[in-house]
Amino acid sequence: MASEITNPLRQPLPDGLVPEEAISRTENRWLIIMVGMLAAMMTVVVVTGVTHALHPPSNVETVDPVTLHLGGEFVESNLGTALEPDGSATVRIVAEQYAFVPECVQVPVDTPVKFRLTSTDVVHGFLLPATNVNTMVVPGFVAEVRTSFSRPGIYNMPCHEFCGNGHQGMWARVKVVPKDQFSQPKPNERTSCVQQ
Amino acid sequence: MTSDLESPHASAASEKRHVAAPIDTALAAELLKEGPRGALLLAGVSVGLLFIGWLLFYFLLFIPRGSIG
Numbered sequence: 001m002a003s004e005i006t007n008p009l010r011q012p013l014p015d016g017l018v019p020e021e022a023i024s025r026t027e028n029r030w031l032i033i034m035v036g037m038l039a040a041m042m043t044v045v046v047v048t049g050v051t052h053a054l055h056p057p058s059n060v061e062t063v064d065p066v067t068l069h070l071g072g073e074f075v076e077s078n079l080g081t082a083l084e085p086d087g088s089a090t091v092r093i094v095a096e097q098y099a100f101v102p103e104c105v106q107v108p109v110d111t112p113v114k115f116r117l118t119s120t121d122v123v124h125g126f127l128l129p130a131t132n133v134n135t136m137v138v139p140g141f142v143a144e145v146r147t148s149f150s151r152p153g154i155y156n157m158p159c160h161e162f163c164g165n166g167h168q169g170m171w172a173r174v175k176v177v178p179k180d181q182f183s184q185p186k187p188n189e190r191t192s193c194v195q196q
Numbered sequence: 197m198t199s200d201l202e203s204p205h206a207s208a209a210s211e212k213r214h215v216a217a218p219i220d221t222a223l224a225a226e227l228l229k230e231g232p233r234g235a236l237l238l239a240g241v242s243v244g245l246l247f248i249g250w251l252l253f254y255f256l257l258f259i260p261r262g263s264i265g
Contacts, residue, residue, distance in 0.1 A: 013219075013221055013224050014221065017221070017224055017225045017228050018228045018229075018231060018232065019229060022228070022229065022230055022231035023231065025231060026231040026232065026236060029236075030236070030239070033240070033243075037243070037247055040247075041247075041250065044251070044254065048254075048259060052259065052262075052263055053263050053265070054263050054265070055263070055265045056265060057264055057265050058265060130261070131261050131262070131264070132258065132261040132262065132263070132264050133264050134264075135264075145264045145265075146263070146264055146265070147261075147262060147264050148262065
């Protein structure tokens with residue numbers, strides 16, 4: 001049987017077995033496929049980006065992190081969920097080493113929610129599961145993101161930007177409740193689920 | 197436990213019967229005259245699956261979650 005083997009693999013095949021024109025044709029076809037695929041992906045991204053108004057959060061708004069607790073939008077009594085006249089909700093959160101304040105926020109389901117956050121100390125991260133929300137919280141700036149939750153539930157909301165020795169313990173919760181179970185705050189009142 | 201290998205440290209590939217079927221140079225040239233079709237098919241299927249996966253993630257996960265800006 002061994003005598004039938006004229007070129008076992010231990011003796012590599014010589015170079016130049018594939019004709020040059022076959023190599024060129026193969027490379028050209030592959031290049032066309034790759035360019036076509038890239039064009040399709042770019043088209044999808046651009047078209048959906050324009051039609052769905054998809055873009056990264058671009059809010060540039062400054063705030064003094066030293067005086068956050070003394071007055072203005074991020075005083076403690078103003079943190080939590082506020083209902084706007086148009087029915088949407090605004091959630092204000094302060095991130096600090098190593099907690100979000102409040103540590104549990106309650107929002108109604110299928111409602112536009114605007115999150116406004118800032119930091120008192122170092123850069124933190126803010127991520128909301130089941131949504132595209134993913135932003136940094138930088139001291140001196142207000143991060144603003146908008147989303148809505150399609151399903152009730154309790155979602156963990158971790159800090160995903162390393163912020164110090166206690167980073168791993170810094171997480172909060174978003175409690176998404178049916179509209180009829182949402183505890184409606186009175187005008188100028190804020191609600192959270194910290195005590196629940 | 198017995199071994200057909202002469203040395204316990206030898207690779208199994210050192211014996212012809214343990215490696216893939218060898219091919220004659222002339223036959224290899226005949227099969228490759230149209231180019232490496234098998235490699236192109238394998239790469240095409242792999243990249244095609246990746247592309248389909250990207251489309252599924254984009255339209256079934258990313259788009260329904262909506263804009264955040």
